[in-house]
Structures are given as C-alpha cells and as structure tokens.
Amino acid sequence: MAERVRSIVIAGGGTAGWMTAAALARVLGRDYATITLVESDAIGTVGVGEATIPQIGTFNRLLGIDENDFLRRTKGSFKLGIEFVDWGGLGRRYFHPFGKYGIDMEGVSFHAYWQRLAGDPQFAPEFGDVDTFSLMASAARANRFMPPIDAGNSPLSSIAYAYHFDAGLYALYLREIAEAMGVNRVEGRIVDVERNGESGHIDAVALDSGQRIEGELFVDCSGFIGLLIGKTLGVPYIDWSAHLPCNRAVAVPCASAPGPLTPYTRSTAHRAGWQWRIPLQHRTGNGMVYCSDYISDDEAAATLLANLDGEALADPRFLRFTTGHRQRFWEANCVSIGLSSGFMEPLESTSIWMIQTGIARLLSNFPDSSFAEADRARYNRLMIEESELIRDFLILHYHLTDRTDSPFWDYCRTMEIPERLAEKMRVFATSGRCFREHEELFNDTSWFAVMVGQGMRWARHDPVAELLSLAETRDRLAHIAGAVRASVDYMPDHADYIRQNCAAA
Secondary structure (H helix, E strand, O other), rough: OOOOOOOEEEEEEEEHHHHHHHHHHHHHOOOOOOOEEOOOOOOOOOOOEEEEEOOOHHHHHHOOOOOHHHHHHHHOEEEOEEEEEEEOOOOOEEEEOHHHHHOOOOOEOOOHHHHHHHHHOOOHHHHHHHHHHHHHHHHHHEHHHHOOOOOOOOOHHHOEEEEOHHHHHHHHHHHHHHHHHHOOEEEEEEEEEOOOOOOEEEEEEOOOOEEEOOOOEEEEEHHHOHHHHHHOOOOOEOOOOOOOOOOOEEEEEEEOOOOOOOOEEEEEEOOOEEEEEEEEOOOOEEEEEOOOOOOHHHHHHHHHHHOOOOOOOOOEEEOOOOOOOEEOEEEEEEEEEEHHHOOOOOHOOOOOHHHHHHHHHHHHHHOOOOOOHHHHHHHHHHHHHHHHHHHHHHHHHHHHOOOOHHHHHHHHOOOOHHHHHHHHHHHHHHOOOOOOOOOOOOOOOOHHHHHHHOOOOOOOOOOOHHHHHHHHHHHHHHHHHHHHHHHHHHOOOOHHHHHHHHHOO
C-alpha cells in the first residue's frame, strides 16, 4: 500500500506561500509531515491584493486568528462591498454589497418582489433604489460598521463583511503563525529543480547557496514565473485575453484622504481600464489595471497619479500579466497555488480567494505517496470550473456597458462572450431571474447587483412574485427598508469602531 506523504516543500513565500504553509501546518499537525518553505528576501512579491471577500474570515478562524489582533498587525480596515464608478456608463455608480438584499418571502426571491415594484411607475419613486434594502450598501454609504450581533430578525444579526489589509504585513503575520506550528523557512533562491528520471516527479530543489531540499509533495507559490508548474513541468497556460483584455497594472500607495474612513473598495472605470482604491488605517492602496493595446504605461501612470486622494508615498510600480490559468493546476507531485496557477485581475477581490480555495481543495484531496490520477483529475476539474465561473462574472462588468467613449470600451461592449454568461444575461433580460451555478463563488445577489447596477433591464418580473398583492408587497418592502435604516442608525462610525477595537500602533 502507498504510504502517506511525509515531506512537503513550498516554493515561494508571500501571501500564497504563507497561507499554504499555515493552513497545512494547522490541519496536518507537526507529526504528519515536515513542511519547508523556501523563499528569497531578494525576490519581491506582488503584494497588491489588499481587498478580500467574506470567505477570508473562514480561513482566519481555521488558524485561530483573533480578528482585532490581525487588523492591528496588518493595519487593516473593514469592507462591506465594492462601489463601481463609471462602469455601466459615464457619471453612473452603483454598489455591489456583501450579504443579501432584503429577505426572501413565501419561498420567492426578494429580487422578484423588488423588481415588481421598481417596474411600476406608482411605486418606483419610493422603491427604485435597491440599496435601500441592503444593510451593507446603506451602512457603506454612511461610513458605518460593526460585526453582527445576536439581534433576532434584525439585519444586525447577519452583517457580512471582509477586510482591507496590507498584504505584505499579512504574509509576515502568517509566517509567525506557521513557524510557531513547526514550518521550517529556508532563505534562498531556487536555481535548479531535480526530476525523477522514471516518474517525472520533482525530487528536490537546489538553492543558490548549494543547499539541496528534497520533498515528496511540492507546492508552487513562485508567482507569475511558475517555476515548478510551468518552467519545470511544462504545463501550458490558457490565455483568456480575448475576454479579459487588460494585461498591465500600475500600483502606488498614497496618504490617506481627510474625511471618513470608508468601509468599502472603490473601482473607477477609465477609458482603457479601471482604478482601485483600498483604504487602510495608515494609507490608501491604489492601482490601475489597463490594456496596453489602448494606453501606454506612462499614460496609465499619469491617470492613476492624477486621481489619488493624497500625496503618493512611492514611485509607481508596474506589473505585466496575462489573464488565464494553467491547463492543469496539479501536475505529477506539484500543486500550483496563487499566481503560479493563474491570474484574474482584482476587480472583485478574488486573488486571495483563489489561494484559499486551492488550499482547501488540496486538503480535501490530499495525496498519499502514489499521487493517484483520480485525486489530481478531480482537483484540476474543480479549480478550472472555479476559474471559469469567476471569469464569466468579471467579463460581465466589461461587456454590460453603455460606454462608447473609447476603442477599449467599444471592444468590450461588442466582444463575443462565453455561452454560459450569455445564457445568464438572456434569462435576466427575459424574466429578471438570477441563478447561482452549482457552488460558484458569486451567488444570485452578486449577479443581481452587477446586472442592475450596470443598467440591465428585465422585460418582466418573475410571475411568482404576484403571490402577494401589490399593497402587501409594498408594506413588506417598506418594513424591510425601515429595519435597514434603523440598523444603520444603530451602527457606529467605521473609524470609531477601529479606534476602539483594533487600531494599529
């Protein structure tokens, strides 16, 4: 019988490497296998993934992390969703909140009841803004935050949130946790990778110091270079540039703006890409994602610098990327996690989620020394499906627009899109319905928020929403809106909450 894997080598540090090391150490324990992480201080990390989605809380809880300590150490803030500016059209903005809108009633989606009233001229003036029914969107507008409390049926019982944090500080924080659980860090640059002549598996990595590190399972967290999965094992890369044409990013931190500390990420569309704004306790993270076919690096940097909240705190830093993924995430005895496995721009803050789900699926399909093909095949299928579903959601933002002010937006508006996305759009345009595919990351609320926010209309509402009379529907929605307003009034200011609970030194 095959034996268990007794040695794990992680190639690369940063967020991906240290998340992987900490999670494997926490779940497997000290006695199951040795875990060695190899990284070089001379090799920088990308480190721009500062915005997250609520699932990061599950990962932190797995490690036993105290939320307030984590936010102090990473100089973090809270996030209730993303504000999108100028995406559906110039001068328009909308909010993609975490959590749900309202509550489902009589087994029917809340969205359907709202669409029924929003499409009726009698009720549209009162109920036309769907954010009225989202505590997260309404609290974000008021710059308020608190974690959920036990408040019965109140919206305060189901507050959904994530974090903004300094990714470099998060990696250092996780390194402390991982090393305390027995992970061995080796400083050095990998200069050679040794493969078994019979199996093709990786046997060891050699460092510039001359040290040789053997292992049974290798995890490639080497970033865009894909040192193990790509350069050594030769797994091809699937290019999605036809659907997501942006291929560059420029990032720069700036001084925090005077005024409120906003509990949300902002994404502002420009003529050849978009700009992110991520507020931390000590600074604001900024960057611009763009397509080099339509704008030069210098123009992109100038656009970014002209739209900062405060003084730039460093020189602009450029990144090149190709959106897509490895044809196989797991090859032989090597699993790629993070940028080595693929890249999707941080439009919906999914970079750290892809690391997290890669780790979770590795643990649920953890190999023995036989590295069974069935385990690898299932892992690869799930990771590819996850990537494709997120890809379709990102494409929606670009394709569903009225912008005609630049060749970039002309291309995005008229490009062919995957059939699964086209079907979702047809269903919504016909009946206003949104569906979550299988266990995809983005649920019906997220699809609804972006479709409505970017200006998509529906020919008719779901007929099942007529289970309730118009008067009853109006009364119930008015009650929900009132509960949301009262909950916002109860919540403290975002900056005040941080000062009282998790302020950085």
